[in-house]
Every structure is written in C-alpha cells, then in structure tokens.
C-alpha cells in the first residue's frame with residue numbers, strides 16, 4: 001500500500017482522480033475548450049516525496065503539470081457544495097507528469113489516456129497539510145514549478161474554473177468517492193517539456209510545501225544503456 005504523509009502521519013490512498021482543463025489559460029494553450037475533463041491515474045503512478053522517476057517506455061516528450069492535490073477525509077455520492085467542501089481533509093502539491101506525445105496520439109485515435117497519464121511515478125506528490133491547519137483559505141493557495149531553477153508555472157487556486165469544493169461535488173455525481181481518495185485538480189498555464197536529469201521543483205509558498213523530482217535517462221530511446 002502506498003501512503004502519503006499528512007501533517008507527519010501516514011495515510012492510505014485509494015483512487016486517484018485527475019481533472020484536465022481546469023484553468024482557462026491552459027485549456028487555450030492545449031487548443032481545447034475550457035471545460036474540465038476527468039481521468040484516473042493508477043495507484044502505481046503515485047510517488048510520495050518525488051525523487052528519481054524512470055523515463056516511460058515509448059515516449060520522447062514528458063511534460064510537467066503542477067497541481068493542487070486534494071486528499072479526501074470523507075467520501076460520499078451526490079454531495080452538495082457544503083458537504084463537498086467538508087470532505088476535503090488535506091491538500092498537497094503534485095505534478096501530473098504527462099507523456100504528451102502519447103497523449104496526442106491517443107486523442108487522435110480516440111483512445112484512453114491511461115498510458116500517457118499513468119506510467120509508473122507519473123503522480124509525484126508532496127507531503128499534505130490538513131485543512132484544519134491551513135494558514136490561508138484554499139483560494140489563496142499558490143502553486144509554482146521550476147525546471148533547473150527557471151520559473152515555468154505560477155498560479156493561485158482562485159484562478160481555477162471549478163473550485164476544489166465544486167470539483168469534489170461534481171466527481172461525487174459520477175463516482176462513489178471514498179475517504180482517502182486523491183484528486184489532482186488541473187494545471188495552470190506554462191506546462192512544458194522536462195528533459196532527463198533536469199531538477200524539477202514544485203512548491204506552494206503559502207503551504208510551505210516543496211516537492212523535488214527528476215526524470216532518469218533509463219528507458220529513454222537513444223540513451224546509453
């Protein structure tokens with residue numbers, strides 16, 4: 001069982017849900033309608049505390065997507081907005097690593113995104129902060145991501161199309177949410193390619209959380225064996 005850390009305590013993780021196109025600017029960059037889409041990432045994609053992540057087979061183009069990640073303290077179905085807000089137990093920072101070339105191919109073929117979004121280690125996450133301990137409101141939380149020290153993405157949760165509570169409420173109409181599920185809430189503009197060996201740092205200053213990761217050269221076509 002893969003566990004995450006919430007305020008220093010270990011916590012199990014159930015299903016990993018993820019939203020796409022939840023910031024208008026990013027949706028425009030992708031040439032897509034600013035209308036959220038939902039997909040799943042397998043538990044084997046979870047990589048608490050980041051670290052070295054193997055380059056996935058068959059891809060030449062890995063993109064970073066920094067995201068706020070919700071940890072559900074309660075589950076439920078058809079939650080109203082207040083119940084959905086109360087279901088959010090903790091928040092952390094994650095990177096939805098995406099094999100963009102494989103995703104493009106899947107979109108063209110009308111095939112699922114599982115391979116491009118679910119390769120091992122494609123869901124690195126930081127430690128989590130319990131909502132009861134948050135120093136700011138959810139909307140005031142900031143996210144940023146640097147590659148090799150260069151700023152690539154920066155946003156505030158207030159810029160999301162669907163707020164964290166609205167996301168939980170929506171998902172609870174389509175799925176049976178459970179305590180311990182994780183939800184990746186979508187990435188702001190500025191997502192881009194990351195090369196093997198480049199240090200990637202995702203952080204939230206408001207939450208005082210930092211996540212470091214790096215793609216390894218292992219498995220990359222053309223790389224030394």
Ligand code: MG
Pocket residue numbers: 018019020065067096184186187
């Ligand atoms: Mg994403």
